[in-house]
Amino acid sequence: MTIGIAGGGAFGTALGVALARDGRDVQVWARDVAAVAQMQANRANARLPGVTLPDEITISAVLDPLFACDTLLLAIPAQALVPFLQDHSARLAGKVLVACCKGIDLQRMTGPASTIRDLVPDAQAAVLTGPSFAADIARGLPTALTIACADDATGMMLQQMLSTPTLRLYRTTDIIGAELGGALKNVMAIAAGVTIGAGLGDSARAALITRGFAEMQRLVGQLGGQADTLRGLSGLGDLVLTCTSEQSRNYRFGVALGAGQAFDATTTVEGAATARALQQLALDLGIDLPICTVVADLTMGRTDVKTALHALLSRPLKEE
Ligand SMILES: NC(=O)C1=CN([C@@H]2O[C@H](COP(=O)(O)OP(=O)(O)OC[C@H]3O[C@@H](n4cnc5c(N)ncnc54)[C@H](OP(=O)(O)O)[C@@H]3O)[C@@H](O)[C@H]2O)C=CC1
Numbered sequence: 001m002t003i004g005i006a007g008g009g010a011f012g013t014a015l016g017v018a019l020a021r022d023g024r025d026v027q028v029w030a031r032d033v034a035a036v037a038q039m040q041a042n043r044a045n046a047r048l049p050g051v052t053l054p055d056e057i058t059i060s061a062v063l064d065p066l067f068a069c070d071t072l073l074l075a076i077p078a079q080a081l082v083p084f085l086q087d088h089s090a091r092l093a094g095k096v097l098v099a100c101c102k103g104i105d106l107q108r109m110t111g112p113a114s115t116i117r118d119l120v121p122d123a124q125a126a127v128l129t130g131p132s133f134a135a136d137i138a139r140g141l142p143t144a145l146t147i148a149c150a151d152d153a154t155g156m157m158l159q160q161m162l163s164t165p166t167l168r169l170y171r172t173t174d175i176i177g178a179e180l181g182g183a184l185k186n187v188m189a190i191a192a193g194v195t196i197g198a199g200l201g202d203s204a205r206a207a208l209i210t211r212g213f214a215e216m217q218r219l220v221g222q223l224g225g226q227a228d229t230l231r232g233l234s235g236l237g238d239l240v241l242t243c244t245s246e247q248s249r250n251y252r253f254g255v256a257l258g259a260g261q262a263f264d265a266t267t268t269v270e271g272a273a274t275a276r277a278l279q280q281l282a283l284d285l286g287i288d289l290p291i292c293t294v295v296a297d298l299t300m301g302r303t304d305v306k307t308a309l310h311a312l313l314s315r316p317l318k319e320e
């Protein structure tokens with residue numbers, strides 16, 4: 001059975017490499033014809049320097065081979081998921097669709113699995129999330145992820161299909177907790193980066209991560225996710241990784257923001273749009289999400305670091 005991967009960026013390619021190295025046939029689709037030709041010719045992806053693509057990976061800019069697969073990993077950015085699903089809903093019906101992106105859609109205010117369920121109701125939706133940098137996966141470094149699927153039998157099938165000796169999948173049926181953990185940790189990583197970029201120190205970052213986790217718990221509880229899920233790989237695990245590593249694009253974006261420096265606009269930074277979605281969701285639901293709100297305002301240029309910091313530090317003192 002061939003595993004289909006939509007998206008030839010860092011993560012889609014890294015997953016393909018790990019699976020192919022363990023003997024699976026992998027079909028990658030990427031939209032950029034020139035980039036696909038280059039990947040085919042060089043057996044490499046510029047977004048994963050130093051990694052050779054195994055022979056078991058086939059890459060194409062044509063969609064037909066992708067849609068011939070029964071299980072598809074959707075490794076395109078969160079804001080690209082809706083148009084992709086809308087454009088291809090008929091050909092995606094009946095398939096197992098594993099969202100590999102981390103974010104909340106700005107228009108629909110839904111996480112990736114909920115978006116799949118809404119737009120392709122005949123598909124089985126799952127989420128692959130948790131602490132993992134594409135470069136680490138592609139290098140074969142040990143990595144543990146969460147596979148979330150409401151149908152546990154499908155979840156078990158995916159757990160077997162997508163685990164390798166170095167890529168270890170844990171399973172949950174709490175798809176809401178898993179997708180929200182992945183989306184929210186990117187926003188917190190931007191905020192953690194801001195604290196460091198602005199020179200506020202490691203203690204401030206630790207406080208930020210902890211209060212960010214409290215914010216994550218509040219929202220996940222309200223939206224029907226489980227606290228246990230958030231304490232696992234998809235929540236705490238990914239929060240810690242992304243808020244403390246220079247490998248994270250969200251964190252590096254935050255550092256640049258805090259230091260008042262420019263950042264490459266072509267880099268995928270999921271937390272920026274997700275912060276805006278969460279700011280709106282907080283208003284709609286009447287939930288207090290102060291860090292998400294500040295990150296949304298900062299990334300939109302509606303406030304500066306000094307004012308944002310003051311807004312967070314001048315909140316009423318309360319019990320932890
Ligand atoms: N990189 C990582 O370490 C990890 C990433 N993730 C998640 O994976 C998702 C993808 O990230 P990543 O692969 O790193 O990002 P990249 O920027 O490396 O790649 C994104 C890929 O998506 C494609 N793409 C963008 N927009 C569209 C669209 N509208 N239709 C079709 N394809 C599109 C890009 O194509 P093009 O080049 O033509 O723009 C590119 O192939 C994100 O949600 C991220 O949070 C999760 C865990 C780890």
Ligand SMILES: O=C(CO)COP(=O)(O)O
Pocket residue numbers: 102130131132133186189238241242247248249250251268269270
């Ligand atoms: O999700 C990731 C690690 O788990 C990757 O984080 P960035 O998108 O911030 O690079």
